Amino acid sequence: MKSFITQRLLGGKSGAIGFLIISALILVVFPLFLDLFRLNLVGKYLTYAFVAVGLVLLWGYVGILSLGQGVFFGLGGYCMAMFLKLEASSPENTAIQSTPGIPDFMDWNQITELPWFWEPFSSFGFTLLAILVIPALFAFIIGVAMFKRRVGGVYFAIITQAIALILTVLIVGQQGYTGGINGITDLRTLNGWDIRDDSAKYILYFVNAFLLLACVVLVRYLMTGKFGRLLLAMKDKEDRVRFSGYDVSNFKIFIFCVAAMISAIGGAMFTLQVGFMSPSFVGIVPSIEMVIFAAVGGRMSVIGAVYGALFVSFGKTFFSESMPEVWLYLMGALFIAVVMFFPNGLAGVYDKYKGKLFSLLNRKKTGTPQDKVEPSTKSNVVAEPDKASLSVDDAHSEKSTS
Amino acid sequence: MEYSFAELQAIFVMQGFAGLSLFSVLLLMALGLAIIFGQMGVINMAHGEFMAVGAYTTYVLSTLTEEYFPGAMDVYFLVAIVASFFIASALGYLTEWGLIRHLYKRPLDTLLATWGLSLIMQQLFRSIFGAREVSPTLPDWLMGSYQPTEMIDIPLNGLFVLGLTLFVTVGVYFLMYRSRWGLRVRATTQNRVMSGAVGINTKKVDRLTFALGCGIAGIAGAAFTTIASTGPTTGSLYIVDTFMVVVFGGAASLFGTIASAFSIAQAQSIMEFFISSSMAKVLTLLTIVLILMLRPEGLFSSKIRK
Numbered sequence: 169m170k171s172f173i174t175q176r177l178l179g180g181k182s183g184a185i186g187f188l189i190i191s192a193l194i195l196v197v198f199p200l201f202l203d204l205f206r207l208n209l210v211g212k213y214l215t216y217a218f219v220a221v222g223l224v225l226l227w228g229y230v231g232i233l234s235l236g237q238g239v240f241f242g243l244g245g246y247c248m249a250m251f252l253k254l255e256a257s258s259p260e261n262t263a264i265q266s267t268p269g270i271p272d273f274m275d276w277n278q279i280t281e282l283p284w285f286w287e288p289f290s291s292f293g294f295t296l297l298a299i300l301v302i303p304a305l306f307a308f309i310i311g312v313a314m315f316k317r318r319v320g321g322v323y324f325a326i327i328t329q330a331i332a333l334i335l336t337v338l339i340v341g342q343q344g345y346t347g348g349i350n351g352i353t354d355l356r357t358l359n360g361w362d363i364r365d366d367s368a369k370y371i372l373y374f375v376n377a378f379l380l381l382a383c384v385v386l387v388r389y390l391m392t393g394k395f396g397r398l399l400l401a402m403k404d405k406e407d408r409v410r411f412s413g414y415d416v417s418n419f420k421i422f423i424f425c426v427a428a429m430i431s432a433i434g435g436a437m438f439t440l441q442v443g444f445m446s447p448s449f450v451g452i453v454p455s456i457e458m459v460i461f462a463a464v465g466g467r468m469s470v471i472g473a474v475y476g477a478l479f480v481s482f483g484k485t486f487f488s489e490s491m492p493e494v495w496l497y498l499m500g501a502l503f504i505a506v507v508m509f510f511p512n513g514l515a516g517v518y519d520k521y522k523g524k525l526f527s528l529l530n531r532k533k534t535g536t537p538q539d540k541v542e543p544s545t546k547s548n549v550v551a552e553p554d555k556a557s558l559s560v561d562d563a564h565s566e567k568s569t570s
Numbered sequence: 571m572e573y574s575f576a577e578l579q580a581i582f583v584m585q586g587f588a589g590l591s592l593f594s595v596l597l598l599m600a601l602g603l604a605i606i607f608g609q610m611g612v613i614n615m616a617h618g619e620f621m622a623v624g625a626y627t628t629y630v631l632s633t634l635t636e637e638y639f640p641g642a643m644d645v646y647f648l649v650a651i652v653a654s655f656f657i658a659s660a661l662g663y664l665t666e667w668g669l670i671r672h673l674y675k676r677p678l679d680t681l682l683a684t685w686g687l688s689l690i691m692q693q694l695f696r697s698i699f700g701a702r703e704v705s706p707t708l709p710d711w712l713m714g715s716y717q718p719t720e721m722i723d724i725p726l727n728g729l730f731v732l733g734l735t736l737f738v739t740v741g742v743y744f745l746m747y748r749s750r751w752g753l754r755v756r757a758t759t760q761n762r763v764m765s766g767a768v769g770i771n772t773k774k775v776d777r778l779t780f781a782l783g784c785g786i787a788g789i790a791g792a793a794f795t796t797i798a799s800t801g802p803t804t805g806s807l808y809i810v811d812t813f814m815v816v817v818f819g820g821a822a823s824l825f826g827t828i829a830s831a832f833s834i835a836q837a838q839s840i841m842e843f844f845i846s847s848s849m850a851k852v853l854t855l856l857t858i859v860l861i862l863m864l865r866p867e868g869l870f871s872s873k874i875r876k
Contacts, residue, residue, distance in 0.1 A: 233678045294720060313863035317649045321864060322613050327859055334855045341848030369675050452810065456685055463682065498694035503686025507679040552648045 182522070183388065186471045190384075194377045194474075204366055211373040211441045213481035214380050215241075218434025220378070220461035220473035222427030225387050229468035230423050231403035232320060237326030237431050240303040242450030244432025246346075247302060250286060251295035251443035252355035254364075272354070277344030286345075292359055294512065299436045300429050304400065305309050307428035311421035318417070329452055336451035352444025355439065356493070362439055376437045378475065384431050387470045390426070423523075445486050460499075463506045466515025475514055574826035577594050579596060580721035582729060583842070589839035591797060597831040598790035600815040601742055604827040606783035607760045607816055611682040612670055612872040616688035617812065619804025620784040621771075622695060623661060624654035624791025625800040627701075632706030644709045651734070654788035666776025666777045674776075677688040689804060705799035712796055727796040734793050738786060743824060745782075811855075818858050820868030830869055834858065 198210050219237050227233050259269040269279045274282075286295045310331065314324055339346045347353070355363070390396060402409045402416055410416050423524055440444045448454065456478075465476025480502070485493040510516055582586055599621055606614050612618075626688070628650040634817040635646040669687065673680040686792065708727065716724045757765040758775045764771050794800065819826030834854060841850035 169637065207615055227678075233681070235681075278802075314866075317863070317866050319866040322681065323817065323862075325613070325678065325681060326810075326817055327862060330613065330810055330855055330859055334852055334859070337848050337855075338852050341846060456682075459682065493693065493697065496689045496696075500686040500689035500693070503689065504683050507676075507683040508669070508685075511679070550715075 173425070173496035178252045179314065180377070183471075185461075187381075187384070190471050190474055191381055194381070195374070199370070204369060209485065210478070211369075211376050212438065213276075214376055214474070215434040215438040215441065215476050215483060216458060216461060217380055217474040218383060218437070219431040219458040220465060220477045221383050221387055222430035223459060223462040223468055224465075224467060224470050224473045225390065225430075227462060228429040228469075229399045229403065229418055230389060231324045232330045232420060232424065233435070233459065235325045235452065235459065236332040237427070237458050238430040238450045238452075238455035239328075239332050240307065240431035241435035241438070241458070242335065242339075242447070243303045244435030244447040244544070245291065245449065246299045246435075246437045247295055248436040248439040249352040249355060250504065251292060252329070252358060252439065254290045254358045255351050255358070256354060264387075271347070271352070273347045273350070273352075274344055281342045283345050283569075286390060292557070297316055299432050302483065303428040306509035307425045308421060310426040313418035315420040315424075317408055325432050331449065332455050336447045339447040339450065340345045341371075348416055348448075349447060351444055351448075358440065364418040364443060369432075372437070372441050376441060379433055381438065383433065384474065385472050386426075387430075390423075402557040457499075460503055462505065464502065464513050466513030466518075467511075469513070469515030472513055472515035472518075479510050479514070576721065576824040579599040580719070583722050584724070584734060585839055585843050586836070587724050587728060589836040591725075591734055592839055593832050593835035594728075594731045595790060595797065596737060596808075596811065596815055596835050597828060598731075598735050598793055599787060599812045600819075600827050600831050601739065601813055601824075602783040602786035603812050604745075604816045604819070604824065605786070606780055607813075608823070608827075609755055609779055610674075610716060611677060612674070612780070612792050613684065613813075614670075614780075615681055615684040615789055615809060616665070616805075618807070618809040619691040619695075620658045620662060620787035620805070621760055621791040621794065621798060621808070622691070622744065622802070622805040623658045624788030625795050626695065626699060626791075627654045627657050627788065628792045628795045629706045629800065630761070632708075635636075638705055643707070644711065647712065650706075651792045654792040655785040656788075658791070659785030662787075663777060665784070666780040668860045670780060671776065678865040688809075691857070692802045692806065697786060701802060702729070703801040703804075726865065728805050731793045731796055732737060734789070737792025738789055739824075742786070744826065751778075752787050762856065804821075806863070814858050818868055820870040822868065823868070823870040827869060828868030 194214065198207060202210060219241050222240075223237060226237075238386060254273045257269065257271045261445050262268045262270070262272065263271065265275040267275055271286075289298070310328070314320075314327065314456065319327070340349050341349075342348075348504070351511070357363060362370065369386050391399070398414065398419065399411065400421060402414075406416055423512070435445070435449070438449070458477075461477040462473045463473030464480055465474065483498065487498060506513060512519070581788075599617070602613065603617050606612050606617070622727060628647070631646055631650040631653060635642050639646075639779070665684075665687065669683055670680060673683060712727045712730055714726050716729065718724070744752075746755065754765070754775050755769045757768075757770060758772045762772055765775075791805075793801070794804070798804075811834070815831045816827060818834065819828070819830030838850050838854045839858070841853060
């Protein structure tokens with residue numbers, strides 16, 4: 169049992185240390201040292217981290233780059249926003265409208281009846297289910313259509329990008345049903361509980377943090393063990409896995425759905441914490457920014473993805489406030505630098521110096537330098553296929569020795 | 571509202587011509603991309619920005635001509651097209667040398683790096699030319715319209731762009747399929763190692779191919795200025811459409827690119843007459859995505875063994 173927790177859920181000793189550090193940072197350090205406004209911002213960044221964690225699974229492990237993860241973030245966010253909006257548009261609150269009881273933007277667009285697809289979202293249970301099921305279903309359809317025909321690589325990236333564009337144009341164009349470019353705004357209560365007051369903001373922050381950590385553990389669980397090895401093998405030599413009798417496309421579809429669901433949870437938490445949802449979190453630009461979160465963190469490191477999301481979003485807020493014209497240069501340079509010089513991101517830098525760091529610490533403690541460094545299975549990312557498959561062998565030897 | 575037959579005919583012709591204008595711009599942009607993506611397998615997300623380079627070059631030349639050689643206003647536009655080509659291709663050459671050549675084995679990373687490049691270029695445009703949209707002063711012979719009948723009204727700038735597109739397409743065809751250089755490019759696409767073995771300098775081929783693709787994007791930008799004004803983010807508005815054109819047509823097929831640009835542009839502009847333009851765009855893109863799901867290799871796939 170104990171080895172199940174440390175090996176499968178936390179990813180060994182170094183993984184457990186990393187997990188403890190990030191938990192302490194999110195659950196203790198930020199709430200203690202940041203005022204509520206900043207904490208709310210951090211909460212918003214952490215909702216992006218959900219998408220980045222999903223991308224680590226999808227891109228880092230299976231090698232599928234989706235440029236449409238904003239779609240799933242948006243679907244989750246819009247599901248939650250529709251529920252909150254219906255609650256905020258009770259007939260008493262909207263008595264001044266020509267049709268009371270429907271959301272204000274529908275009234276502005278001369279719609280007199282609640283559209284059929286809005287109806288079920290008055291139920292909280294349905295909404296929670298929809299947040300997970302709708303994105304998963306959507307991902308499933310895309311996944312079946314693409315992976316069964318062995319579409320992958322850049323084609324998949326382009327097509328998911330087109331899907332993100334389609335959804336954005338649709339949301340913006342159908343103003344009466346979706347709130348248009350402004351999105352769904354002015355959200356107030358969740359089952360009568362005011363989500364805008366201070367205590368609610370604290371509670372939502374912690375709910376968000378726990379959900380994120382749970383997703384991290386879930387992804388860790390999927391990555392370790394036989395299943396994770398298979399994913400890695402698929403990324404390195406897909407044909408060999410297929411020839412060994414595995415149905416590669418089913419694995420890909422499954423992972424795509426899981427990543428979609430994780431992103432959707434992030435989107436729903438975003439709506440709750442920020443109080444609105446708009447198409448600017450669905451389209452091509454946010455989707456590709458979410459990829460850079462994962463890339464900065466290290467595309468094969470789940471915890472790195474959380475740091476990446478925090479780091480890049482913090483930078484974005486900081487520079488957009490002080491010198492907005494510099495930010496796009498920095499962002500562009502970040503894309504190029506991460507790809508050219510740090511393909512393993514922050515996690516790669518950490519892994520590179522981890523050995524030195526630990527041996528330094530150990531020498532101080534015991535006086536004997538320890539040369540055994542954990543084989544870094546999670547870092548040999550973009551290396552040539554043969555090198556990466558070596559790392560799979562490493563993983564096996566690690567398992568047999570432990 | 572009832573239309574008479576003659577009116578319907580006129581609407582059909584004009585709407586069809588609007589589609590042809592869209593087709594010309596899409597095709598000009600897609601040709602460059604088809605060369606880069608189809609022949610080299612490189613995703614250049616900054617392609618739209620190379621187009622903007624062409625558009626801004628035209629704008630600068632127009633302002634300079636107006637300032638110093640007002641008499642040359644009639645011919646400056648032709649010079650601008652050539653200049654756009656050379657400036658954009660020079661930038662493309664530099665990009666290939668500085669960025670792309672390090673990433674040939676990692677196509678997805680190229681995508682991210684060129685996206686970063688596009689962000690930098692957009693901000694550069696904004697810093698130099700301002701956030702407002704600009705448009706060059708067009709020579710007189712591009713203004714006005716051609717009226718074959720009472721009701722039909724065809725703008726001259728659209729005709730010019732159509733002609734330019736035909737010229738560039740034919741040029742690309744001869745370059746790719748009827749010249750030694752094109753032979754080398756196609757050989758490198760089909761088998762890089764073998765091409766190297768028979769003495770083709772594949773690195774040089776790559777660099778020139780990329781520069782050519784960017785140069786054509788520059789021409790597209792110059793042509794674009796006759797139809798709409800240019801802003802820092804103009805390029806990024808068209809990039810997804812352009813990629814869809816190339817993928818839909820079948821990446822390595824010149825004929826496929828032409829056919830898909832034509833069908834996409836016509837579908838969109840004819841639908842725009844009946845439903846809102848955003849819904850027309852949604853329906854067009856959705857149809858392409860659905861067709862691509864059924865036929866991932868595009869309309870006309872090349873018979874290359876992968």
